[in-house]
Amino acid sequence: MNILVTGGAGFIGTNFIRHALAIRPDWRIVNLDALTYAGNPANFEDLAPDQAERYRFIHGDIGDASLIERIFSEEDIQGIIHFAAESHVDRSILGPEKFLKTNIIGTFRLLHASLNFWKTMGRPEEFRFLHISTDEVYGSLGSEGYFTENTPYDPSSPYSASKAASDHFVNAYFRTYDLPTLITNCSNNYGPFQFPEKLIPLMILNILEKKSLPVYGDGKNVRDWLYVIDHCDALIRVFEQGKPGETYNIGGGAERQNIEIVYLLCDLMDKRLGRSGSKSSRNLIHFVTDRPGHDFRYAIDSAKIKQELEWSPHHRFEDALGNTVDWYLNHMDWVNSVRSGAYRKWIEINYQERENS
Ligand code: NAD
Ligand code: DAU
Numbered sequence: 001m002n003i004l005v006t007g008g009a010g011f012i013g014t015n016f017i018r019h020a021l022a023i024r025p026d027w028r029i030v031n032l033d034a035l036t037y038a039g040n041p042a043n044f045e046d047l048a049p050d051q052a053e054r055y056r057f058i059h060g061d062i063g064d065a066s067l068i069e070r071i072f073s074e075e076d077i078q079g080i081i082h083f084a085a086e087s088h089v090d091r092s093i094l095g096p097e098k099f100l101k102t103n104i105i106g107t108f109r110l111l112h113a114s115l116n117f118w119k120t121m122g123r124p125e126e127f128r129f130l131h132i133s134t135d136e137v138y139g140s141l142g143s144e145g146y147f148t149e150n151t152p153y154d155p156s157s158p159y160s161a162s163k164a165a166s167d168h169f170v171n172a173y174f175r176t177y178d179l180p181t182l183i184t185n186c187s188n189n190y191g192p193f194q195f196p197e198k199l200i201p202l203m204i205l206n207i208l209e210k211k212s213l214p215v216y217g218d219g220k221n222v223r224d225w226l227y228v229i230d231h232c233d234a235l236i237r238v239f240e241q242g243k244p245g246e247t248y249n250i251g252g253g254a255e256r257q258n259i260e261i262v263y264l265l266c267d268l269m270d271k272r273l274g275r276s277g278s279k280s281s282r283n284l285i286h287f288v289t290d291r292p293g294h295d296f297r298y299a300i301d302s303a304k305i306k307q308e309l310e311w312s313p314h315h316r317f318e319d320a321l322g323n324t325v326d327w328y329l330n331h332m333d334w335v336n337s338v339r340s341g342a343y344r345k346w347i348e349i350n351y352q353e354r355e356n357s
Contacts, residue, residue, distance in 0.1 A: 001024075001026055001027050001028065001078055001079070002028045002029075002030065002075050002076050002077050002078055003020075003027055003028070003029050003030070003077070003078065003079050003080070003081060004030050004032060004071060004072075004075070004077045004079070004080045004081070005017055005029055005030070005031050005032070005080075005081045005083065006031075006032050006033070006062050006080070006081070006082045006083055006084035006110065007032075007033055007039070007062075007082070007083035007084030007085060008029070008031035008032070008033055008083065009031065009033040009035060009039035009040055009041050009043060009057075010033070010038045010039050010083060010084075010087070010195070011038070011087075011189070011191075011193050011194040011195060011198075011228070012083055012132070012189055012228055012231060012232070013031070013033070013083040013084075014040070014043040014044075014193045015191060015192065015193060015228045015229060015231075015232055016081070016083070016232045016235060017029050017031060017044070017055065018043075018044070018047070019229055019232045019233075020232070020236060021047065021051040021054060021055060022051065023236075024236070025050075027054065028054040028055075028056075029054065029055050029056070030056045030058060030071060030075050030077070031044075031055065031056070031057050031058065032058045032060055032062065032067075032068075032071065032084070033057070033058075033059065033060075033084065034059070034060060034061045034062070034084070034102075035059055036086070037195075037340065037342050037343065037346075038087065038088075038195045040193075040334075040337070040338055041057055041059075042334075042337065043193055044057065056075075058071060061106065062082075062084045062102065062106040062107070062109065062110045063101065063102070063105055063106040063109050064109075065109050065112070065113050068109065068110060068113035068114075069113055069116070069117070072113065072114075072117040077117070078123070078126055078127060078128075079126075079127060079128040079129070079130070079239060080110070080114055080128070080129045080130065081130045081132070081235065081239060082107065082110060082129065082130065082131050082132060083132045084102065084106065085102060085103050085132075085163070085166075086098050086099045086102050086103060086159065086162075087159070088159070088195075088197055088198065089136075089157045089159045089160070089291065090197070090291060090350050091159075091197075091346070092157050092158035092159035092162070093157060093158065093291070093292060093293075094349065094350070096158035096162075099158050099159055099162040100158075100162055103159075103162035103163055103165070103166050104162050104165045104166055104169070107131070107166040107169055107170070108166075108169050111129070111169060111170065111173045111179065111181075114129050114173075114179060115173060115177050115179050118179055118180075127180055128180055128181075128182060128239055128242075128244070129170070129173075129179060129180065129181045129182070130181075130182045130183075130184070130235065130238060130239045130242075131166065131167065131170040131181060131182070131183045131184075132184055132186070132235065133163050133166065133167050133183055133184060133185045133186070134160065134163050134185060134186060135147050135185050135186060135187045135224070135249065135251070135298050135300055136155060136156070136157070136159065136160035136163065136295065136298070137153050137155050137160055137163055137164040137167055137185060138151045138152075138153065138154060138155075138185070138298075139153075139154030139155060139156055139160075139295065140154075140156060140295035140296045140297060140298075141296065141297040141298065141299055142296065142297065143297065145299070146299045146300060146301035147185070147249060147251075147298070147299065147300050147301060148249065148301045148303075148304075149185075149246075149247045149248070149249055149304055153167070153168075156293040156294075156295050157293055157295075167183055167185075167247075170183055171183070171245075174244065174245045175245070180244035180245075181244060181245065182238055182239070182242045182243075182244060182245075182246060182247075182248070183246075183247040183248070184234065184235060184238055184247070184248050184249075184250055185247060185248075185249050185250070185300075186226065186231055186234075186249075186250040186251070186300075187223065187224035187225065187226050187250065187251040187252055187298055187299075187300045188223040188224065188225050188226065188252075188298070189225075189226055189227070189228045189231050190225055190226075190227065190228065190320070190321065190324055191227055191228035191229065191320070191324050191327075192228070192324065192327040192328075192331070193334075194228075195338060196335060196338070196339070196343075197343075197346065197347075197350075199223075199258065199261065200261065200265070200321075200324065201328060203261070203262055203265045204265060204269065204324075204325055204328045204329075205328065205335060206284065207265060207266060207269040207281045207284065208269065208273070208328075208329070210281075210284065211284065212284055212286045212351075212355065213262055213266075213281075213284045213285045213286060214286055214288045214351055214354060214355065215258060215259060215262055215285055215286065215287050215288065216258070216287075216288060216289070216290050216291050216294060216354075217287070217289075217290035217291070217294060218259075218287065219257060219258045219259030219262065219287060220257050220258070220259065221257065221258050221294060221295070221296055221297065222255050222256065222257055222258075222296070222297040222298065222299070223255070223256065223258070223261075223297075223298055224251045224252055224253070224254060224255050224298050224299045224300050225252045225254045225255075225256060225261075225317055225321075226250065226251060226252030226254070226313060227252065227313065227315035227317075227320040229315065230252065230313035230314055230315055231250060233311065233314075234248070234250045234305060234309075234311045235250075237305070237309040237310075237311050238305070238309065241309050242309065243308075248304055248305045248308075248309070249300045249301060249302055249304065249305065250300065250302060250305055250311075251299065251300025251301070251302045252300075252313050252317065253300075253302065253313065254317040255297075255299050256317075259285075262285060263282060264318070264321065265281075265321070265325065266280065266281035266282045266284075266285075268321065268322055268325045269281055269325060272325065272326075272329065286355065288351070288354035288355055289353065289354040
């Protein structure tokens, strides 16, 4: 089984490829990644030899139609798992255009090249295009209720608007051309290899370095957290057993306010660093100017994937968060390698104004 994974050098893609190579010995994976600030090809340097043999990296853009065609003709691709995206909400607020280019135009080009290939391939009934999307397309919940697969789309940020548009194109390619597509809409992931611009790794590293912990607004916004390996298991199930044309929501069932997460991380880190009393990391917390258009609450109803594909998350939130903290503390070489000059500039731009207000 030859699978094209896009965006496999980012957070979820890296975890997915490493996990899939380990548990699916008959899979060979071609990873196409443009290596933006968020992609790191070194994430695969330590693959075991039998896994490294089944892995190929190609540096390139999903919007490059001739490259995609070349990959299809060189490799006997039987399925696509599409992670590549600009993924950070705050970056989409400061510079939306890249999000349209990759998330909308890039996805469209990938779909169209896939359609051309699918029409001419042998065994077209085995082909699958799995599009990885987000619960943010549904907009914001109040303090009650859950997102189901039938919740109307109502995206708030340029990021979620671009993901919503890409989902519509994926569905259009199923309805109009019969391309066997599947969509997953997932809640917030956490775990190893996440770029330290997102809440959990940013807080872990700021606590370690005794920097300010910037909590947006009053810290009461709620996210539904899912350990990344549980997400990867769900994706394998949808890819192998999902019904083309369908959407599957995936959630962790672990709703927490942001401030609860930050407190928990302070406590987990303090235990490991021997800090307490007046030295507690909780003293580093600063409430800063809110994210514009900040969605209040996300919470997923995962009943469909649980019932139809017998998936459920296996990792307990507090345990997996502790393991994530340990992963970062034990991989400071990885952290330092992804914190380029561009990273430092981003942190400066995003937080300077917030801290000053
Ligand atoms: P990420 O930002 O860590 O990684 C994105 C990867 O895509 C990077 O390796 C980057 O180099 C690559 N990329 C970007 N533009 C590209 C292009 N034009 N061509 C080829 N490669 C390109 O993102 P992530 O957190 O791993 O998210 C992966 C996918 O999952 C995204 O589609 C995102 O919308 C979705 N998602 C993420 C979460 C989450 O909590 N992180 C939750 C639900 C859904
Ligand atoms: O819900 C799925 C989405 O989860 C994915 O589609 C996105 O790709 C992913 O980035 C994530 O989006 P969020 O905006 O929820 O994640 P982020 O880690 O940026 O923020 C989580 C919450 O923490 C959010 O309410 C904003 C808040 N926050 C974030 C940062 C970076 C802070 O309070 N302070 C911060 O410094």
